[in-house]
Amino acid sequence: MTIQWFPGHMAKAKREVQEKLKFIDIVFELVDARIPTSSRNPMIDEILVNKPRIMLLNKADMADEEITQQWIAFFQKRHIKALAIDSQAGTGVKQIVAAAKEMLKPKFEKMVAKGIKNPRAMRALIVGIPNVGKSTLINRLAGKHIAKTGDKPGVTKAQQWIKVGKEMELLDTPGILWPKFEDEEVGLKLATTGAIKDTILNLQDVAVYALNFLKQHYPDRLKERYSLTEIPEDIAALFDEIGRRRGCLMSGGLVDYDKVAELVLREIRTEKLGRLSFEKPNE
Numbered sequence: 371m372t373i374q375w376f377p378g379h380m381a382k383a384k385r386e387v388q389e390k391l392k393f394i395d396i397v398f399e400l401v402d403a404r405i406p407t408s409s410r411n412p413m414i415d416e417i418l419v420n421k422p423r424i425m426l427l428n429k430a431d432m433a434d435e436e437i438t439q440q441w442i443a444f445f446q447k448r449h450i451k452a453l454a455i456d457s458q459a460g461t462g463v464k465q466i467v468a469a470a471k472e473m474l475k476p477k478f479e480k481m482v483a484k485g486i487k488n489p490r491a492m493r494a495l496i497v498g499i500p501n502v503g504k505s506t507l508i509n510r511l512a513g514k515h516i517a518k519t520g521d522k523p524g525v526t527k528a529q530q531w532i533k534v535g536k537e538m539e540l541l542d543t544p545g546i547l548w549p550k551f552e553d554e555e556v557g558l559k560l561a562t563t564g565a566i567k568d569t570i571l572n573l574q575d576v577a578v579y580a581l582n583f584l585k586q587h588y589p590d591r592l593k594e595r596y597s598l599t600e601i602p603e604d605i606a607a608l609f610d611e612i613g614r615r616r617g618c619l620m621s622g623g624l625v626d627y628d629k630v631a632e633l634v635l636r637e638i639r640t641e642k643l644g645r646l647s648f649e650k651p652n653e
């Protein structure tokens with residue numbers, strides 16, 4: 371990641387979010403719909419304690435629809451409001467303001483009861499790990515291009531309120547928090563979905579993880595994409611089969627495992643194997 375998350379930086383990021391929270395009525399916690407657990411900050415519940423919150427399962431356009439619905443039900447059971455959205459296309463984004471309004475109704479009704487005739491707009495903050503789509507969502511909510519977005523993690527930058535219609539103001543700088551790095555599987559899932567740079571983890575390790583996952587959860591799609599009649603038991607054999615079929619070869623004709631790893635991960639991230647979710651609730 372472009373952001374180096376040393377312990378000191380983590381403490382600073384947490385402090386910065388806590389500082390912002392003072393002015394905030396509601397937090398939009400952005401996660402990746404394909405990995406709703408792995409794309410969360412491990413301290414988020416502690417940081418957001420007593421703060422109204424809506425979970426936004428972003429990039430839902432890339433996730434397995436059925437599993438996303440299971441996640442929404444899972445959160446709902448725990449009394450957490452969750453919405454599936456696609457910030458890039460704008461799908462589901464309108465519902466965010468409506469849901470926030472609904473959640474904050476009692477608070478604002480109290481203001482009116484206290485005699486405040488024109489209560490101020492709701493103030494919201496977007497929080498999430500790098501590359502989860504914070505800037506893209508800010509731009510969507512703002513209706514014009516304000517926040518800088520990029521393919522590379524860590525491009526979000528300084529602080530202003532952006533008007534979202536008449537009823538909401540959004541802090542233009544999101545809260546950026548770190549994922550749960552210490553968990554190896556979390557790292558592999560973040561790498562598989564492209565949330566962390568390919569230079570952080572060994573590419574072949576990530577591809578092995580991804581292929582084993584596909585073998586177990588999406589075998590038909592794996593077979594179809596790489597024209598396999600059977601999926602070999604042995605992972606090296608699977609690399610060989612894909613490599614030969616797709617011409618990922620070294621000069622001597624041997625399969626180039628790095629090329630296979632690159633190809634498979636690129637195809638997963640560009641939806642060549644369809645919409646995939648790498649985490650189910652209650653796993």
Ligand SMILES: Nc1nc2c(ncn2[C@@H]2O[C@H](COP(=O)(O)OP(=O)(O)OP(=O)(O)O)[C@@H](O)[C@H]2O)c(=O)[nH]1
Pocket residue numbers: 428429430431432455456457458459498499500501502503504505506507518519520521522523524525526527546
């Ligand atoms: N398919 C899809 N892609 C998205 C969606 N939201 C964001 N993206 C893409 O994900 C990448 C990261 O988005 P950003 O908005 O830059 O993410 P960020 O959270 O602001 O990233 P940092 O600045 O690193 O904290 C970009 O390539 C976006 O185009 C979405 O809902 N669907």
